[in-house]
Structure formats: structure tokens, C-alpha cells
Amino acid sequence: MPETSTSLFRSLRGRVTGIAVAGTALALLAPVPAMAASAQASATAADPVSVLKYTAKERREALAYWTTARIKAVGKSVDLGPTGPKAKPYKGATLKTVGRLFFVNARGADTWCTATAVKSANRSAVMTAAHCVRMGSSPGNTNTSMVFVPAYDKGKQPYGAFAVRSAATPRTWENDSLNDMSALVVDADKKGRELTDVVGGQPISFDRAVGGTVTALGYSATRPQLGEELLRCVGKTKRENGTQMIPCDLTGGASGGPWLADFDATTGKGKGVLVSVNASLDSLEPTKMYGEVLRSTAKKVYDKAQKS
Structure with a gap:
């Protein structure tokens, strides 16, 4: 990309x-002085x-x-291209x-x-x-x-x-x-x-076992929505590369969106327990979404x- x-x-x-x-032209990043960064790391290492x-x-x-x-x-x-096929507009209760x-x-x-x-x-x-x-x-x-x-x-x-x-x-x-x-x-x-x-x-769960079905949600910058509408993927989580993965092709703009367990993506019913957030896509298979296991x-x- x-x-x-x-x-x-x-x-x-x-x-x-x-x-x-x-959404705008990118400027150069300001470098962080090595000595300043080192001092900061030392001062906060315990936290x-x-x-x-x-x-x-x-x-x-x-x-x-x-x-x-x-x-x-x-x-x-x-x-960022067309929406889907795995990501679809969320149509349940608000x-x-x-x-x-x-x-x-x-x-x-x-x-x-x-x-x-x-x-x-x-x-x-x-x-x-x-x-x-x-x-x-x-x-x-x-x-x-x-x-x-x-x-x-x-x-x-x-x-x-x-x-x-x-x-x-x-x-x-x-x-x-x-x-x-x-x-x-x-x-x-x-x-x-x-x-x-x-x-x-939403309730949030830590140390939840990987393997259940979740709904991932996000305001993806794919068309025709272009961030204006909430999209969702539904899939079973799988442990992979030290984190967890679901089949999903949400992309830019969906970062940070919730992974909700115990949730009906069609009706919006259920507790919707947050078990992770959208973090990254596989570089070779952009239908794999990764999220941290919350420990x-x-x-x-x-x-x-x-x-x-």
C-alpha cells in the first residue's frame, strides 16, 4: 500500500x-534524539x-x-478500493x-x-x-x-x-x-x-480463550462507504504469530475497531464482549486481520x- x-x-x-x-499530504517525521529517548526510557522503565x-x-x-x-x-x-467481500455494512441495531x-x-x-x-x-x-x-x-x-x-x-x-x-x-x-x-x-x-x-x-474480557466467533467492526476507507458507514466481518478466531487472527478484509480506518464476542452481527443483540481490537493485516494475505490477545x-x- x-x-x-x-x-x-x-x-x-x-x-x-x-x-x-x-487524508492529506504526509510531512516528514521529526527525529527523536537518541539521548533524550534513552533518558526517558530509563526514567519510566518501572512503569x-x-x-x-x-x-x-x-x-x-x-x-x-x-x-x-x-x-x-x-x-x-x-x-482504498472496493469494500468486501468479507467486510459488509453493519445493519443491526445502532x-x-x-x-x-x-x-x-x-x-x-x-x-x-x-x-x-x-x-x-x-x-x-x-x-x-x-x-x-x-x-x-x-x-x-x-x-x-x-x-x-x-x-x-x-x-x-x-x-x-x-x-x-x-x-x-x-x-x-x-x-x-x-x-x-x-x-x-x-x-x-x-x-x-x-x-x-x-x-x-461494552464489557471487556481479558485472558479469554482464542477460538470463538467474533464480530470485527470498523469505519474502513473502502468504497462506497469511505469511512462514512460502519462495516463488519464475522469469523472464528485462530491463534497465529503470537496473536490472534480472524478472516477479514477491513482496511485503513478500521484500526482500533472492536472484536465483539457473544454478539449477533445481524441483529446487534447480545452483550458484545470486547476481546480485542483491529490491529494489522497480513502483508501477503490481506484477508487476515490480527488483534492482540488481551492479557x-x-x-x-x-x-x-x-x-x-
């Missing part, structure tokens, strides 16, 4: 990772979770930045918890991922992929202007937009591109309501977010 049409595509353990999309925080001013600016016109423009600027996550990536390009509101102590946690927050193995290259729009559909924002105030990722992702998952914390809405008080939250590191990331 050419870099001009996707933001963070690159090889990793025989896979293509970073299925977010970029397995890295937390990126946004100021109140940055959060206000993020909400102002993502206008209806800008959202429409970023969707129209990327076309999933209030799943939405588009808009941001400006580390290269300075407008882009988006997919994210999910989950049950949490602070009622404000959202799960997505780590590469939707920052570049792997590059501590200084982080994303900005992050806004979560739950239940986004064809320009409609029925529950408004929530600015991201912090993003927790595994330290192993920041330094070594391992464990591609992240837990965000969002601000309350304009009426002072916390996220899951407005849209609810102790993922639980620490989630706990860091839900308790903040």
Missing part, C-alpha cells in the same frame, strides 16, 4: 500494521504503561478543529458505543481510526489500537487533536463529540512496537455527562485509564 494513501503502513513480523488512514496527556486548551482546540467540513474532506480524500476516532497523526495529516466505549470505573474509557495514538518504536511521534464520535453514521453525530484527555499505551508499543492496543479517557460532553452515561459501554499488559493499560 503506498504511503501517500495510508498513514502508518509498514512491515512488522510479516504483517502490515497501522491500518489508520491519512509498563505510557500515558499521553492533552491540556484543556488542546482539547478545546481539538473539538473546534474537527468541523463537519473537515470530517467530510478527510473521508473523501482516501479510497451500536452507540462504537464510533470514529479523529486525529492529526504524527506526520501532520488528518486521519481517523475506530474506537469503542467500554465499561469503566470513571465511565469515560475508550478502547482502540496503540498505533491510533502514537507511532511504534518512536516515543516522540504522537498524535494530536483526538476526538471520539460515538455512533458516527454518514455525517451524523447523534451523541456529539468527546475530546480525548489522555491515552494509555503499553510501554512495549512505545519502544518496541509490541502490544498494539490502547485505552483512552475522554472528557464529559457539553452537558457535563460522562461518555458511558450517554452511550453505554496482563492490556489489563494494566485499561486499569490506568479507567482509574484516571
